[in-house]
Amino acid sequence: MQRSEVVALDKRHVWHPYTPMDAYIATTDPLVVVGAEGPYLFDADGTRYLDANGSWWVSTLGHRHPRLVRALTEQAGAFPHTSLAGVTHAPAARLASELVALAPGAGGPGAERLSRVFYSDNGSTAVEVAIKMAAQYWAQNGRPARTRFITLSGAFHGETIGATSVGGVEVFRDVFGPLLFDVVHVPSPAEPAGWERAFAQVEATLRAHPDEIAAVILEPLIQGAAGMHVYAPAFLRAVREATRAVDTFLIADEVFTGLGRTGARFACDLADVVPDLLCLAKALSGGLLPFAATLATERVFCGFGGGSERALYYGHSYCGNPLGAAVAREVLAVYRDEDVLGQVARKAPRVKAAFERMAADIPGVTRPRALGLVGAVDLGGGGYLARAGWRVYEAARRRGLYLRPLGDTVYVAPALNIPDAALDELLAGVEASLREVARAGG
Template identity: 80%
Template sequence: MERANIIGLDKQHVWHPYTAMAQYIAETDPLVVVGAEGPYLLDADGRRYLDANSSWWVTTLGHRHPRLVRALTEQAASLAHVSLAGITHEPAARLGAELAAIAPGADRADVPAEQRLSRVFYSDNGSTAVEVAIKMAAQYWAQNGRPRRTRFITLTEAFHGETVGSTSVGGVKVFRDVFGPLLFDVVHVPSPAEEGGWARAFSEVEAALRAHPEEIAGVILEPVIQGAGGMLMYSPDFVRAVREATRAVDTFLIADEVFTGMGRTGARFAVDLAGVVPDLLCLAKALSGGLLPFAVTLASERVFSGFLGEKSRALYYGHSYCGNPLGAAVAREVLAVYRDEDVLGQVVRKAPRIQAAFERMAREIPGLTRPRAVGMVGAVDLGGGGYLANRGWRVYEAARRRGLYLRPLGDTVYIAPPLNIPDAALDVLLAGVEDSLREVAKD
C-alpha cells in the first residue's frame, strides 16, 4: 500500500494514544513504519531512524532480536494459547521458576523465606501488573485481620498505568484529574526528585505511615526513576528508607518496575540499587522484548500465603491471555539473552557516556536545565512548561530530520535506547540529540 493511502486510512479511523487528534489529523505528517531491526525503525520512504526510546521502553534488546523471533516461532508451532486457570504449561512453569531465581533478594541468605519474591502472577501489560499488586495488597489485609487498610501512599508525578486502579495511584495531573470522580483516595507525598530532595519526601511518607498505620495498605514507588512524570530521578536512599518505614508499621512496599526493571538503570531491578526486597514487584515492557504484551507481578511468600485456605480467600482475578505460552516462551529467551550477551555489563559500560553527554549539553547549550542520567536513561529540560509544552516537540522535529525517533515528555527531552545499542549507533544518537537541542536553542 502506498504511504499516502496508509496515512489516509489512519487519519480516518485510528484513534492514537497520547495524541491531540485534531492537531494530528490537520497537521501531522507521521512516520509510517514498515520494518525494524536492532536499534532502527524503517519507514515507508526507505529512511532509517534510531529508536531513541525503545518504542515506549519495550525493545531493550532492539527490534526483532533473532533469538526472540525464533523462540516465538518455535512456540507458535506447538502451542500458541491456552488458559492458565487451573491448568498449566511448560513455558509458564519454567518462567516462574527463572523469575523467582533472579528476583531481588533471591541470592541473599539473610532474606527470610516469607519475604522472598517466589510467587509469579501473570498478566498482559504494565497497567494490569500494577492493578494486580493493588488488589493483592487490599485483599490480603481485608482477609487477614486488618480490613481498614485500603489506602495507598504514592508520589506526585508518579505514573503507574491506565486502568482505574493504577490511575488512582498515579500522580501526573494531566493523566488523572479528568477521571477524578472515578478514582479511589490515596495519600500523595512529594516526589523525592522535587526541591528539598528525598529527605523531605521521606518525612511525609513516614508521617503518613505513623499517623494512620491502620489504614495504609502499602506504599507504591517507581524506584529511582519516575518515567512518564518527566524522567525524574532520585537517590536509592529514598527507596531504602521507605522500605524500613514500611517494615516498622508492617505494611507493604510495592515496586513498579515496569520501566526500570530488566537492566534499564544498570542493575537488574532498580530496587537492587537500594539493596531492598519489596513485597510486590511489577514487571512488563522489557520482559517480552517488544514482541508481545506480557507482564508479571512477583509476590512474596507472605502475600501468597494470605490467600490460602477456603475458596473465598482466592484471588479472583485474571486475564484471558495471562501467562500465555507465546509470551512466556519469549520472556524465557529474553532472560537467556541477558545472560549470554552480558546485557547488564553493557549498560554499566555505556551509562557513563550518556551521563557525560547530557551534562556537557546542559553546560554548553543555553536554556537547558537539570541534566540527569541513570543507567541507559539520559534527560534534560528545556523549560518549565510541563507535559503539554511544545519545545520538546520542536526538538522531536529537528531530531527526525537527523534520522532519530526522539519522543519527548513535553519540555523534557530524553533517551532510553535499547540496552544493547552498538557503540557507534549510541555515538550517532548522542550527537544527533545534541545537534537537535542546539538548533532549537538558537530560536
Template identity: 35%
Template sequence: MTESLSSTKSTNDFDQQHLWHPYASLPPTYPNIVIDHADGIYIVTQDGTRLIDGMSSWWASVHGYNHPKLNAAIIEQLGKMAHVMFGGLTHQAIDLGKKLLSIVPAGLDAIFYADSGSIAVEVALKMALQYQIAAKRPDKQQFASTHSGYYGDTWHAMSVCDPINGMHSLYGKQLPMQHFVPAPPMGFERDISQSEYDELTDFFDKNSDKLAGFIIEPIIQGAGGMRFYSPQYLQLLRKLCDKYKVVLIADEIATGFGRSGKLFACEHASISPDIMTIGKALTGGYMTFAATLCTRKIADTISQSDYPALMHGPTFMGNPLACAVACASIDLILSYDIEARTANMQRTMEQQLAPAVLLEGVAEVRCLGAVAVIELHDAVEMPIFQALLIENGIWVRPFGKLVYIMPPYVIADDELATLCQALLKVVSIYLTQKG
C-alpha cells in the same frame, strides 16, 4: 518513488481519520510516521528513511528489532501452540516462572501473569488489599504513593498516579481517593535530609491505619518526570512499611531488567518489596505481557483465608508465545553483563550530552544507567521537534519539557555516540529556532 509517496499519503489519511494513537486526539494534531520495518536498532519508514531508535519502543525493545534468538523462540513455540487457556492447564509458564524466581529480589515467590503493565498494577493493588483483609486488618483499604509517579492508565492505576501534574486529572472526581506524599528529592547520590525523613515518617504515623499499600517506582520515576532519587529514600520506605504493616509495592515495569544500571532497581537500595510488577522488557518488546510477583507470606495469607481465590483472570493469562519469548529475552539480558553494559552506556551518554547544559533553554542534563534526560525550561512543540528528529536520522519521543533516550542494550558505542550527537544537534537547532 511516486507510488511509494502516494501509498504513504493514503496510509496516513486512513490513520488520521480512523486510528487513535496513545495520548492523542483523533485526528492527531500532526501526522504519524509510517513505518515499513525495523531491524537491529533501526526503524525504517515507508519511504526508506532509517532512524536510530532512541526509545526502545517505549522502553520495551531492549534487544532491538528482528532479533534472531527472539524470532526463533516465537517460531518454535508457534509450531506447538500459540495459546491455550491458563485456567486448569499449564505449560511454558512454568519455565518462565523458574527463570523469574531465580533473578528477582529475594523473598518474591509467587507469580501472577498479566496482559500489560497497567493490569499488573491493578492486580498488585487488589493483591495488597486482599492480603490486608485476609490478615484481619479490614480498615486498611487505601493506598499511598508519591507525587510525580505514574503507574498506568487503567482505573485504579490512575488513582495512584500524580493527581495534580499527571495525565488523568480529567477523571479525578471519579477515581478512588488515595494518599500522596511529596516526590522523592531529586538526586541519585543525594542524602535524605532530616526534614525529609521526618516528613515521610510523620505521614506513616498519621495515616498507616488506613493504608493497605504504598506503591512506588524504585529509583527512577519514569513518565511522571524522569526523576532519579536516592536509594536511601527506598530504604526508609521499606522500614516504615515494615513497622506499620503496609504492603510495599515496587513498580519495576520501566526499571526492571537492567534499565537503572542494576537488574532490578530495588537492588540499588538492597531491599526487597512485598509485591513487584514487571513488564516492558520482559518479552524484549515482542509481546504485550507483564507479571505481578509477591512474597510467600502474602500468597499464603490470601490462600488460607475465607476468600482464598485471587479474583482476577485475563483471557490470555500466561500466553505460551509470550512465555517463550520472555524466557529467551531473559536469557539474552543475563548474557549481557547488564551492569557493565549499562554503566558503559551511562558514561557515553554523559560525555556526549554534557554540552547540552550550556544551551540556553536547557534546565538540566541527567543520566542513570541506560537512561539520559535533557530537561528543557519549556514544553517541546512536537510537530517542529519531530521533523528535526527525522531530518537527523533518529527517533525520540519527548513529553512535556523532557527530551530523553532509553536506547536498546544492543546499541554499539559508536551508534550510541551518533544518537547522542544527533539529539544534541536537534535540541540546539530547536532552541535556536524558538529564540
C-alpha cells in the same frame, strides 16, 4: 499498499494514544514504519530512524532480535495460547522459576522472598494486580481498614482506574477524578527540596495512620512518565524500613526500570531493597508482544489460602500466554549470554557525560540527569503539555532520530544493547537537535 493509502486509512479510523487527534489529522505527517532491525526503524519512504526511546521503553534488546523471533515462532508452532485457569505449561512454569531466582532478595528468608509470580498483559495490569493483592490481603487477614495507598507526586503507574488512582501526574488523572479512589500523595523524592522531605511525609503518614495504609507504591529510582526524574537510593531504603516498622507493604513498580534499564537487573537492587510486590512488563518480552508479571512474597501468597472464598479472583484471558512466556525466557537468556548488564555499565557513563555537557553548553537546556541507559534534560519548565520538546522532536526527525519527548523533557532510553556507533549517533543527534532549537529561540 502505498504510504499515502496507509496514512489516509490511519487518519480516517485510528485513534492514537497520547495524541490530540484534531491536530494530528490536520497537520501531522506520521512515520509509516515498514521494518525494523536492531536499534533502527525504517519508514515507508526509505528513511532509517534510530529508535531513541525503544518504542516506549520496551525494545530493550533492539528490534527483531533473532533469538527472540525464533523463540516466538517455535512456540507458535507448538501452541500459541491456552487459559492458565486450572491449566499450566512449561513456558509459564519455567519462566516463573527463573524470575524468582533473579528477583531482589533471592535466597533470602522464606516468607520475605519474592517467590510467586502472577502473569498479566501489560504494565497497567501488573500494577492493578498488585493493588488488588495488597487490598485483599489486609481485608481477609485481620486489617480490613487498610484500604489506602501512599504514592508519590509525579508517579505514573498505568492507565487502568486503579493504576490511575495511585498515579501522580495531574494531566493523566484529573479528568477522571470522580472515578478514582482516594490516595495519600507525598512530594516526589526527586524534587529540589530533597528526598528527606518526601520521606518525612511518608513516615509521618505511616505513623499517624498505621491501620489505614495498605501499601506504599513507587517507581524505584526513576519516575519515568513524569519526566525521567531520578532520585536517591537512600529514599527507597528509608521507605522500606518505614513500611516494615508498621508492617505494611511496599509495591515496587519496575515496569520501566526492571531488567537492566538502570544498570542493575532491578532498580531495587541498587538500594538493596526487597519489596513485597514487584511489577514487571516492557523489557520482559523484549518488545515482541504484551506480557507482564507481578511477583509476590510467600507471605502475601499465603494470605490467600484457607478456602475458596479467600482466593484471588482476578485474571485476564491472556494471563501466562505461552508466546509471551517463551519470549520472556529467551529475553533472560540473551541478557545472560550477551552480558547485557555489562553493556549498560560500559555505556552509561557516556550517556551521563553527554547530557551534562548539553546542559552546560546549550542555552535553555537544564536539569541534566542520567541513570543506566536513561538520559534527560529539560527545556523551560512547562510540564507535559509544553511544546518545546516537540520542536526538538521535529529537529531530531530531520536527522533520522525518533525522539518522542515528555512535554518539555527531552530524553533517551534506547535498546540496552545499542551498538557503540549507534549510541554515538544518538547522542550527537540529540545534541545537534537541541542546539538547532536553542538557536531558533526555543
